[in-house]
Amino acid sequence: MATFIGSLLLGIGVNGFLVPNHLIDGGILGIALILHYFFHFQTGITMVALSLPLCLYAAKDKRGYFFSSLxxxxxxxxxxxxxxxxxSQIFVSHLSSALFGGVIIGTGVGLMLRYETSTGGTDLLAKIISRTFSVNIGLIIIVIDGLIVLASSTVLALDSFLYSCLAITTVGLTTSLIEGN
Incomplete structure (x- = not known):
């Protein structure tokens, strides 16, 4: 049930708030969104293609977690x-999109992580790093996502870049609160 609800929230946050305002999240989703904006690739399918290597790596470490993450x-x-x-249905400002989208996505990701699943990708990587080094998962997500958003700063408009930074910070903080570690 956590996978279903978390995934639903992720889909709402991405499509209702990030994409209409040309914002990105970090991680594999952020890379998939950049590819969507510039090449019109389907975001979900691109996420699967980009996440499979991390999922396969996780299969070596924790087989049960691999299957739930897949x-x-x-x-x-x-x-x-x-x-x-x-x-094309939700129209709010960039600031509102960054905050609402960040909270909705962070709630979805945090719920999934709390129940030992993830969206694969860098959420899975963050979970592995968090358990290995006893570092807060929200902080790890903020760092990984921040690096991806920083790398995208050359292709995003300045306002999209800044609001994307706010969105990933909101995602990371919300994820940390919901996940509970």
């Missing part, structure tokens, strides 16, 4: 692509 990746990718029509 399930989370597939369900969240499906919701992101199925809920694409929301992109």
């Amino acid at each position: 399930q989370g990746l597939l369900v969240s990718s499906l919701f992101i692509d199925l809920l694409a029509p929301l992109r």
